[in-house]
Amino acid sequence: MTICENNVAKIEIICKEFNYDKGELINVLHKTQTTFGYLPEEVQQIVAQNLNTSLAHVYGVVSFYSFFTMTPKGKFPINICTGTACYVRGAEKVLNEFKTLLKIKVGETTKDDKFSLSNLRCVGACGLAPVVLVGEKVYGRVTLDGVQKILDDYNES
Amino acid sequence: MDTINIKIDNKNFQVAEGTTILEAAKSVGVNIPTLCYMHLHHLNTTHKPTGCRMCVVEVAGRKNLVPACATECLPGMEIKNQSIRVLNSRKTVLELILSDHPTDCLICAKNGDCDLQSMAQEMGIRHLHYQGEQSHYIKDRSPAIKRDMDKCIGCGRCLTMCNDVQTVGALSAINRGFMSVVAPAFQMNLEESVCTYCGQCVAVCPTAALTEIDHTKTVIRHLADPSKTVIVQTAPAVRVALGEEFGYDPGTIVTGKMTAALKDLGFDYVFDTDFAADLTIMEEATELLDRLTRHLNGDTTVKLPLLTSCCPGWVSFFEHHFPDMKDIPSTARSPQQMFGSIAKTYLADKLGIKRKDMIVVSIMPCLAKKYECSRDEFATDGNPDVDFVLSTRELARLIKQAGIDFKSLEHADFDKPMGESSGAAVIFGSTGGVIEAAVRTAYEVFTNQKLHKVDFEQLRGMDWIRESTIDFNGTPIKIGIAHGLGNARKLLEEIREGKSLYHAIEIMACPGGCIGGGGQPLLHGDSNILLARQKAIYAEDKGKMIRKSHENPSVKKLYEEFLGSPMSKKAHELLHTQYFDKSNPMKITKD
Ligand code: SF4
Ligand code: SF4
Ligand code: SF4
Ligand code: FES
Numbered sequence: 001m002t003i004c005e006n007n008v009a010k011i012e013i014i015c016k017e018f019n020y021d022k023g024e025l026i027n028v029l030h031k032t033q034t035t036f037g038y039l040p041e042e043v044q045q046i047v048a049q050n051l052n053t054s055l056a057h058v059y060g061v062v063s064f065y066s067f068f069t070m071t072p073k074g075k076f077p078i079n080i081c082t083g084t085a086c087y088v089r090g091a092e093k094v095l096n097e098f099k100t101l102l103k104i105k106v107g108e109t110t111k112d113d114k115f116s117l118s119n120l121r122c123v124g125a126c127g128l129a130p131v132v133l134v135g136e137k138v139y140g141r142v143t144l145d146g147v148q149k150i151l152d153d154y155n156e157s
Numbered sequence: 158m159d160t161i162n163i164k165i166d167n168k169n170f171q172v173a174e175g176t177t178i179l180e181a182a183k184s185v186g187v188n189i190p191t192l193c194y195m196h197l198h199h200l201n202t203t204h205k206p207t208g209c210r211m212c213v214v215e216v217a218g219r220k221n222l223v224p225a226c227a228t229e230c231l232p233g234m235e236i237k238n239q240s241i242r243v244l245n246s247r248k249t250v251l252e253l254i255l256s257d258h259p260t261d262c263l264i265c266a267k268n269g270d271c272d273l274q275s276m277a278q279e280m281g282i283r284h285l286h287y288q289g290e291q292s293h294y295i296k297d298r299s300p301a302i303k304r305d306m307d308k309c310i311g312c313g314r315c316l317t318m319c320n321d322v323q324t325v326g327a328l329s330a331i332n333r334g335f336m337s338v339v340a341p342a343f344q345m346n347l348e349e350s351v352c353t354y355c356g357q358c359v360a361v362c363p364t365a366a367l368t369e370i371d372h373t374k375t376v377i378r379h380l381a382d383p384s385k386t387v388i389v390q391t392a393p394a395v396r397v398a399l400g401e402e403f404g405y406d407p408g409t410i411v412t413g414k415m416t417a418a419l420k421d422l423g424f425d426y427v428f429d430t431d432f433a434a435d436l437t438i439m440e441e442a443t444e445l446l447d448r449l450t451r452h453l454n455g456d457t458t459v460k461l462p463l464l465t466s467c468c469p470g471w472v473s474f475f476e477h478h479f480p481d482m483k484d485i486p487s488t489a490r491s492p493q494q495m496f497g498s499i500a501k502t503y504l505a506d507k508l509g510i511k512r513k514d515m516i517v518v519s520i521m522p523c524l525a526k527k528y529e530c531s532r533d534e535f536a537t538d539g540n541p542d543v544d545f546v547l548s549t550r551e552l553a554r555l556i557k558q559a560g561i562d563f564k565s566l567e568h569a570d571f572d573k574p575m576g577e578s579s580g581a582a583v584i585f586g587s588t589g590g591v592i593e594a595a596v597r598t599a600y601e602v603f604t605n606q607k608l609h610k611v612d613f614e615q616l617r618g619m620d621w622i623r624e625s626t627i628d629f630n631g632t633p634i635k636i637g638i639a640h641g642l643g644n645a646r647k648l649l650e651e652i653r654e655g656k657s658l659y660h661a662i663e664i665m666a667c668p669g670g671c672i673g674g675g676g677q678p679l680l681h682g683d684s685n686i687l688l689a690r691q692k693a694i695y696a697e698d699k700g701k702m703i704r705k706s707h708e709n710p711s712v713k714k715l716y717e718e719f720l721g722s723p724m725s726k727k728a729h730e731l732l733h734t735q736y737f738d739k740s741n742p743m744k745i746t747k748d
Contacts (some may be wrong), residue, residue, distance in 0.1 A: 002746045041343055042745045054326025055342040055742060056350070063331040 003042040010035060011043060015050035022053045025061055029068060038072045066118075074109045074116035076154050079133040083122030086130040090144075094130050095119060097147040114154070161232040166239045178225035178236060179212060189214065189238055190247065190276060192254075193312035194226040195361060198684035199619055200641070200668050204317040209310070210250045211276065214238050222246055251280055256289035257335075258364075259307055265365050266303075270679060272363035273310060294338065299347040301354040301370055301527040306338045309366035315339060315358035322668065323642040325474065327352035339366075342742070351477045351742055355470035355642065355666040356524030356675015369524050369676060372545045373555050379516045379544075380423040386508065387516045388426040389419050390496045390575070393434065394522040394586035394671035395549045397693035401678040401686070402553035403563040408689030410697055413568025418556050419520075420569055429571045430519065431578030433496035434585045434594070436715070437467055438706035440489040440732050441591075442599040443723035445661055449603075452660075453632070460485050462637065462652065462659040465591050467491040469529035470666030470675075472736065474642050479649050480738035488733040492585065493519050493526050494535050496575065497542030498731045503719045504575060512540055519546045522586070522674030525666065534734055548676025577711040580611075580701035587694045588640035588670035589616045589623065592663035596627055596636070597705045604630040611704050617695070619669065619688070622647065624659070637662040640670050 014031045018024035028047060033039050039062055048055040062068045080086075080095045095117075099105060102115050109116040125131050128140025132150065139150055159174040165187050172181035182189050193209040196202075205226045213222035217235035222243065225236075237243055255277065259265075262274055297304035311330075316339060319328045327350045331340050341350035359367045379387050400409040419427045445463045452459045464486040466472060475482060490498070497517050505515050519526060523546075529535070530543035547555065556563055571577070581597050584590030593616045600608045615625040616638060623638040637659040639645045645664045651657040667673045672690040673680075680686050703709060720728045 001743055002748050005747050008747055041743050044342070045741075045743045045745060054320065054329065054351070056326055056329035056331075056340075057320070059342040060329030060331045064333050 001042050003046065007036070007043070008046055011046045012050055015047065020051055022051045025051060025053065025058065026065070029058070029062060033068060038069045040070060040072075066120075069107065069118070071107060071109055071116070072113070074114050076114060076134050077116045077118065079123075080117075080119045081121070081123050081125075081129070081131040081133075082119045083126070085122070085126035089129040091119075091130040093144060094132065094142050094147060097144050101147060101151060115151070161230065163230060163233065164235045166237060172230060174230075174232075176230055178214060178216075178223070178228050178230050178234075181230040182225065182236075182238065187238060189225045190279065191226055192272060192276060192310070192363060193314070195312075195314045195317070196682060197361075197668075197680075199673075199687050200322055200684075202317065202322055204314055206313050208312060209254065211247055213243060213246055213250075215240050215243055248280055248282070251276060251282060252286055253289075254310055255282065255285055256287035257291055258310070259291070260285075265308075266368045266371065267365035271365060272681070290335065292335070292338075297346045298370060299352070299354070299528070300531045301524040302347055302352070302356065302359060303368050303370055304340075304347060305366055305368070306340070307366075308364045309339055310364055311337065311339070312363060313339070314361040314363065315367060318357040318361055319352075321643070323353070323355060323357055323666070324646050325351060325353055325355070325477075325642060328358065345742075349742065351739075353470040353473035353477070353642065353666060354525040354528045354675075357667060358675075359524060360673075360675050360677070360679060369548050369551065370527060371551060372527075372547055373551050373558070376518055376545055376547060376555070379518075385514055385516050386425045386510050387423070387518060388428060388500060388504075389424040389518045389520060390428045390430045390433070390493070390500075391415060391419070391520040392430045392493070392522055392526075392586065392671060393583045393590075393694065393697075394674060394677065394690070395520050395552070397586065397672065397690045397697065398522065398549050398677045399553060402550070403556075406689070407686040408693040410693050411563075412697070413570070414563060414566045415552075416571055417566040417569035418561055418563060421561050421566070422555060422559055424518070426572045426575075427569075428496070428500075428575040429578050429582075430492050430496055430521075431582035431585070432575045432709070432711060433492035433499065434467075434582035435579050435706035435709040435712045436495050436499070436732065437489055437492045437585075437591075438581060438594050438598050439712060439716070439723045440495075440728060441465065441467075441487045442595045442602065442706075444487050444489060445595060446599055446603055447724070449634075449660060461661075462635075462657060463487055463661045465595075465661075465663045466734075467585070467591055468525070468665050468667075468671075470523070470525035471642065471645060471664045473525065473528075473739075474645065474666065475649070476737055476739040477742075478646070478740070479653070480740045482649065482652065483736040483738065485652070486736065488735065490535075490732055490734045491526075491529065492582075493521065493543060493546075494529065494734070495732050497530070497535065499715070500575065501537070501540075501542055502731065503715065507574075512537070516545070517543045519543055520549065520552050521546050522549050522671045522677045523667075524548060524675040526676075549674075550676060550678060553678070574711040574714065577709060578701075578703075579706050579709045580698035580704035581706045582709075583698045583701065584694055586671045587617075587691045588665050589618065589638050589663065590670065590694065591665075592616060592636055592638060592661060594706055595661070595663075596634075598707045599634075600627070600629055601705070601707065603632070606630060608705070619691070634661070635659045639663070640665040641668040642666050 044058045048058045132139040160171045170185045192211040195204040207224045207227045212225040215237035294306035396412040400411040466486040527546040581594035621644045627634045669687045
């Protein structure tokens with residue numbers, strides 16, 4: 001496993017911003033994930049060393065919050081809202097359709113790094129349920145047939 | 158101490174002010190069941206995550222039941238420990254815990270010694286009303302410890318031991334909800350983690366989620382093989398704890414019965430690790446004096462303080478966390494490993510048998526020793542110096558399985574030559590003992606004078622970190638002692654910052670030293686047991702004819718016939734070792 005000095009330095013700068021305080025672990029991880037897009041094992045070890053805390057503890061926090069991810073997101077990250085309103089209006093079926101078409105599970109990324117799949121809790125657009133986000137773009141009232149259409153938008157580009 | 162009046166189940170009691178309901182009840186002999194709560198008096202550690210809710214009681218004037226382990230007892234409180242509401246609530250809680258717990262108690266490693274099992278028995282659980290989803294985690298087998306997370310009840314006791322007491326940080330709570338579990342980083346196996354195998358998590362786990370790797374069956378197989386000469390060594394801390402497994406009071410010394418039992422089990426020779434402990438002192442004290450003399454003569458390159466190196470849990474700890482200091486500890490191997498290397502060379506020659514036909518078994522209070530004997534540097538052509546390590550608990554099981562009536566055994570003596578030992582070796586079993594043994598020898602060698610008072614009371618006790626200055630006939634020698642890895646860390650940080658004033662430091666990974674080892678009979682929270690074992694260790698020392706390592710005749714003979722002198726070339730080859738930098742668990746290279 002390798003990590004370039006440059007990235008090590010980036011993590012160190014983030015830790016320094018938070019005074020190397022282990023109490024700030026969540027914030028440090030948040031900022032680190034914003035920088036790298038995800039939190040691979042080697043990044044977590046550098047964070048642990050800088051904050052003088054155990055690697056197990058860092059991983060414990062990463063695995064607890066669904067916001068944190070250890071796999072790189074695809075070029076087009078797909079987020080399916082599974083909040084109550086969306087769920088009632090068939091979000092799970094929509095999610096399953098994405099899984100079938102992309103042949104990946106939640107939290108995974110397609111082999112060509114194009115799409116990744118995650119679910120999130122209520123995005124506050126309940127009127128449009130079920131809601132799917134691709135990157136920043138919001139799709140409302142998504143039907144099963146609509147899933148392929150959404151993917152087509154990005155497969156053409 | 159101020160007292161307050163309270164009522165429990167309509168009876169009046171006077172209890173100390175400022176305690177929890179649980180402590181107050183206990184002080185007046187009222188038992189409130191607990192599962193996640195753990196109070197270790199000798200460690201000054203209380204773990205109360207209030208996670209299990211087994212300890213709930215009713216308090217007059219409060220709508221909800223309260224956890225007794227975390228609720229302060231107030232004047233005039235009226236507590237109900239036996240109401241139907243309380244009992245039903247506890248029963249429901251327990252049934253819910255059991256709903257996703259395997260029910261294979263009959264064939265479980267913890268059968269008969271499990272807190273969850275006893276609780277189900279006490280509560281009279283005869284039927285499981287809830288059938289939950291069962292978890293299926295991968296079973297993790299390291300050289301010393303088995304993790305079976307299907308049996309984890311999430312009490313978090315192991316986390317307190319590993320992270321707070323030992324400051325190792327191998328384990329953490331991970332994931333959430335039904336999937337939450339205790340695991341090393343990235344759910345890697347313990348073997349790849351920073352675990353030291355101190356076994357302190359195993360010692361407090363209420364269930365069989367964490368247990369030792371059991372080698373009893375393999376040992377039985379070798380005992381039955383006529384082509385093998387099977388020899389056994391027993392560590393000092395075993396003889397003051399083994400009796401507990403057979404109903405003796407804590408602190409009963411059962412050396413003679415233990416030796417007899419081992420002979421009955423069919424071991425060809427029953428030897429004593431204490432013999433090798435004397436050998437360790439010969440090497441370690443010589444190394445200390447060598448460094449000390451050079452230091453006193455103005456050599457600034459000498460590394461001081463010298464740190465003891467006989468505890469493999471501690472060795473792993475500094476290899477993982479303080480690799481920059483790996484040239485400070487003594488290079489002397491642990492007594493277990495010294496025994497193995499001498500047995501498979503000197504003794505094998507004497508007995509006229511081949512290395513491959515000799516099996517060396519150790520009985521240890523320790524789980525780290527199981528790992529230690531598997532380290533590559535302790536093998537010759539793939540044949541390990543020590544083949545198998547059984548914990549005190551495993552030995553007890555072996556004796557029971559063989560149908561030996563332990564209590565009625567006649568005392569037997571250790572065999573010669575590797576069964577002869579001094580009192581200095583016996584005290585290796587307690588915190589402070591190794592350094593006291595080293596002082597007894599180093600003093601005489603350094604001053605060339607006879608030491609008349611061999612008891613160094615100032616080095617004994619249970620205080621976390623102890624220090625003392627011993628007068629070597631005009632030269633003050635500063636000694637430090639730490640037990641428990643969290644305390645070791647404090648002394649190591651002082652050394653790193655250049656603030657340490659000691660010449661020598663003894664470190665033991667387990668609280669109390671080996672008497673509190675991860676392989677010992679379980680304390681179930683009773684600190685008095687540990688104190689009783691410690692007392693017994695020093696009593697055994699007092700009863701010995703020879704109390705200084707360098708006076709052990711068999712050790713003297715070993716040097717004359719085989720090794721030459723301490724730290725000779727041969728001694729280096731067979732009795733010393735080297736340490737490795739293990740600070741990079743993910744094997745990251747930077748480019
Ligand atoms: S054996 Fe010791 S170091 Fe390893 S996980 Fe248990 S408490 Fe931590
Ligand atoms: S492994 Fe044992 S001690 Fe640790 S949380 Fe699970 S049941 Fe408790
Ligand atoms: S203190 Fe003793 S029992 Fe504990 S790890 Fe060290 S050698 Fe083993
Ligand atoms: S023992 Fe009190 S909540 Fe577990």
